[in-house]
Amino acid sequence: MSSSDRRTLVLGLAALALGGCGFRPAYGPGGVASDLRGGIAIDPPDTRNAFALVERLEDRLGRAEAPVYRLGYRIGTSRKALGITGAQETTRYTIEGDLTFELVEIATGRLVQSGNVTAFSAYSATGSTVATLAAERDAERRLMVMLADQLVTRLIATAPGRAR
Template identity: 50%
Template sequence: MSWSDRRKVLALLAAAPLAACGFSPAYAPGGAAHALREAVALAEPKDRDGFDFANRLQDRLGRASAARFRLDWTVLAEPVGAGITPSGAITRYTLKGRASYALVRLDGGQTVTSGSVDSFTSWSTSGSTVATLSAEQSAEQDAHRRLMIILADQVVARLIAAAPQ
């Protein structure tokens, strides 16, 4: 048996367990992600974090043109001092976040899936000049935006895993 024939046999053997377990790509036509695409109406955001969270959900799920589901959600982000100098100045913050969600069928109102996801991100601080303070605000806003993207991606992954066919 030539080396290239062995590679083909090994590739077929590696793919066999996936075929046996009923694996199907989530984003393929008829897959779980396809069932949610442009079918989920989102609750309105109430603040900047909510706007960033909802925007990412919409990027991933599409704008609901013919909604079959409603996604109720809340997000919470809390900065916590993580790096402290001997004099007590905070030099690094960790932004802890949690998103709770519930996917509800519009026809009947039953909850398809619900849960919560957690994550964190950080940003660094330094001196106290006006330019540094401005940079710190920008770093904090960026950390909030990154956290909302992380949380939204986790929620979408959970929705796809539990999506109705």
């Protein structure tokens, strides 16, 4: 049996196993999160961090075409010194992020889901002032991506259509 024949056989068996267990894509027709894709109006961003968060959420959930839900959020961040030299100079920082959210059904005003997700990112402060500022902004952007990804995972796992 050639390598490609084995690969085809293994993929076929995997597809059969997934089909047998009732696997359906989350965003697919009849999927538990099908109402979420293009169905969430996200509050507009008002800061650089909020812009990065909303950008990632829209990448994952799509822009609201016919919104069923409204997503409100509040971002909190704190920066802490992580690496300190003997001369008391900070060489590394960590940024901790906390995202509190509320998913509300637009038609009824009913709170569907709320909660918070947390993550952290770090950056080096050993370069020039410009390099350190660029590293800090990059760490903030990565943090917003992590928070958005955790939020989307939570929304899919507890989607309103989950009981179907």
